[in-house]
Amino acid sequence: MSERTAKHISKGAAEVREAPGRSRNALDRFLTFAAVIALFIFFSFTARNFFSVRSVLSLALQTSAVTIMGIGVTFAIISGGVDLSIGSVVALSGTVAVMAAIAGVPVWISMLLGLLIGVVCGLLNGLMVTRLKLPPFIATLGMMMVARGVALTITNANAWPAPEAFGALGNNTIFGTGQEFPGIPIPVLIMIGVAFLFHFILSQTRIGRYTYAVGSNEEAARLAGIKVGQVKVISYVICGTLAALVGIILASRMVTSQPNSAIGYEMNAIAAAVIGGTSFMGGMGTVGGTVIGSFIIGILTVGLTMAGANYFMQQIVIGLVVIGAVTVDQLRSRK
Amino acid sequence: MPPDTSSPARAGIPGEPAAEAAPVVEMRNIRKNFAAVRALRGIDLVLHHNEILGLVGDNAAGKSTLMKVLSGAYIPDEGEIFIEGRKVEINNPLHARHLGIEMVYQDLALINHLDVSANVFLGREKMSARLGRIGVVDKRYMEQETRRLLDRLRIDISSVRLDVERLSGGQRQSVAIARATAFNAKVIIMDEPTAALSVAAIGKVLDLVRALKAQGSSIIVISHRLEDIYQVCDRMVVLRHGCKVCDYPVAGDLHEFHERVVAYIVGARNDFPEAAVEPGQKSTQTGEQS
Numbered sequence: 001m002s003e004r005t006a007k008h009i010s011k012g013a014a015e016v017r018e019a020p021g022r023s024r025n026a027l028d029r030f031l032t033f034a035a036v037i038a039l040f041i042f043f044s045f046t047a048r049n050f051f052s053v054r055s056v057l058s059l060a061l062q063t064s065a066v067t068i069m070g071i072g073v074t075f076a077i078i079s080g081g082v083d084l085s086i087g088s089v090v091a092l093s094g095t096v097a098v099m100a101a102i103a104g105v106p107v108w109i110s111m112l113l114g115l116l117i118g119v120v121c122g123l124l125n126g127l128m129v130t131r132l133k134l135p136p137f138i139a140t141l142g143m144m145m146v147a148r149g150v151a152l153t154i155t156n157a158n159a160w161p162a163p164e165a166f167g168a169l170g171n172n173t174i175f176g177t178g179q180e181f182p183g184i185p186i187p188v189l190i191m192i193g194v195a196f197l198f199h200f201i202l203s204q205t206r207i208g209r210y211t212y213a214v215g216s217n218e219e220a221a222r223l224a225g226i227k228v229g230q231v232k233v234i235s236y237v238i239c240g241t242l243a244a245l246v247g248i249i250l251a252s253r254m255v256t257s258q259p260n261s262a263i264g265y266e267m268n269a270i271a272a273a274v275i276g277g278t279s280f281m282g283g284m285g286t287v288g289g290t291v292i293g294s295f296i297i298g299i300l301t302v303g304l305t306m307a308g309a310n311y312f313m314q315q316i317v318i319g320l321v322v323i324g325a326v327t328v329d330q331l332r333s334r335k
Numbered sequence: 336m337p338p339d340t341s342s343p344a345r346a347g348i349p350g351e352p353a354a355e356a357a358p359v360v361e362m363r364n365i366r367k368n369f370a371a372v373r374a375l376r377g378i379d380l381v382l383h384h385n386e387i388l389g390l391v392g393d394n395a396a397g398k399s400t401l402m403k404v405l406s407g408a409y410i411p412d413e414g415e416i417f418i419e420g421r422k423v424e425i426n427n428p429l430h431a432r433h434l435g436i437e438m439v440y441q442d443l444a445l446i447n448h449l450d451v452s453a454n455v456f457l458g459r460e461k462m463s464a465r466l467g468r469i470g471v472v473d474k475r476y477m478e479q480e481t482r483r484l485l486d487r488l489r490i491d492i493s494s495v496r497l498d499v500e501r502l503s504g505g506q507r508q509s510v511a512i513a514r515a516t517a518f519n520a521k522v523i524i525m526d527e528p529t530a531a532l533s534v535a536a537i538g539k540v541l542d543l544v545r546a547l548k549a550q551g552s553s554i555i556v557i558s559h560r561l562e563d564i565y566q567v568c569d570r571m572v573v574l575r576h577g578c579k580v581c582d583y584p585v586a587g588d589l590h591e592f593h594e595r596v597v598a599y600i601v602g603a604r605n606d607f608p609e610a611a612v613e614p615g616q617k618s619t620q621t622g623e624q625s
Binding site: 201204205206207209212213215216217219220221222223224225226283284 | 408428429432438440443444445446447448449453457458459460462469470471472474
């Protein structure tokens, strides 16, 4: 059985090699993918009920937020930056959408309004980095505080209940067959769609290629005629928009405004990208890698919980995995 | 400055008949200051069709600055540039590229994390489809074209899908040069193409330069290595302290050539002594240079 799995994985890795300029990542992803399988098998034995349709679906649902945010921040990191504000943008866009819905705006328009908040936050981050020449860490740190502050202000730090229709997106499932199969949660489907769409953008389109170019060698990109500032702004807009998408999904799941939601999520998203092979030096990383990185964190969290480890223990383990993943990457690239 | 600006096709160099047509490049009285530093003090430069011109000088003589002016990376404070007889204002590297001027930078300006074909086509991607402003890149086409280009120039790289960071120094230089030639450039400028290369790699790069000339390219080579200039160039220009001090065909035996060029580089000889005088300085000159 294990042989068959290995064969399947190596076939996947060969397909990945098609992507431009990521021959090393093919190996990286093979290893990280193997780690996911290993973890899964490990927890299937140690934690009761881990290996079941229900727990897989609940794992996917729990992981969807960090995965979608991680895909966004992957763009920012590949372009040579980082985005610390995404956790706050999740809260802000979610609360704006809920407050708009409470005020009587149709649900879908209030959700679009939430998305727009993410676009604006990303745009502001991008302009601070490219026009004001602020270091991305500082610019997005400021945005992290501002966005959180605005979210707390407009809700007066309260969890206001949204209209019932607001909860459909986050709580409904489709393809369900009653008892035997509970159906796929809509957030999971959104995550899958986002992963495919942004994998395509990053690996097959010109803007994806330019994102790598800008992060890898900004001066060379400029000399080749690439509008470096524009590429960076687009990467922050993608990052902010995906964070807003998560904000809407989470607000919908809670059916309330949650100005204190997603605190620290930006760190999990960055950790997912880094575990998945995204380099903080810029110019390296893939959407697939980040998805796998996010699932490693998710499996560890769920698995450790089911195996009876407490939250503090989980933090220690995930922290060590981040350090370990980057160390392995460093050692391999030094050769 | 000559009063007659309508006929840019002046006689290029001493001892050569007036060019049959306008030169590919003519730069006139180019000046560029960086704050108090006068990097270029009124330089004239001509490049003829299918010629390899060597640009020589000590550090800070102004070679790279002059070429960055021609390739659009710097905008000169003063001076005119003519491409095939037409006066042009070059405002940025992209504009220079549209005019057919390609520069191979000393630090190669390659994207380490992208593969060979992505680097060759960087900024000029072939698109297979467009969804609004999102262009889908046609990888297969670009890979085939890159393979063809490498084969034509006899550049030895096993796969166009290799990341550039995995290539040797000579291979990287070849990719940078191949990129410059990929789009029918009129002029190719190479800044220190043999710096930091092994002896074998230097030979290959020089072969590549000759191959480009055989295919009709006009090339400017900046180099510290006088042997390289001697081997591939038809003519050379020596700069010193932002002024042109020598403009002469490459001839004679290597030893003699070497000694003569060094004399120009260190300032022992100067064919254009008036040019060294700044306008406004105390001198017997009127201030304008020819």
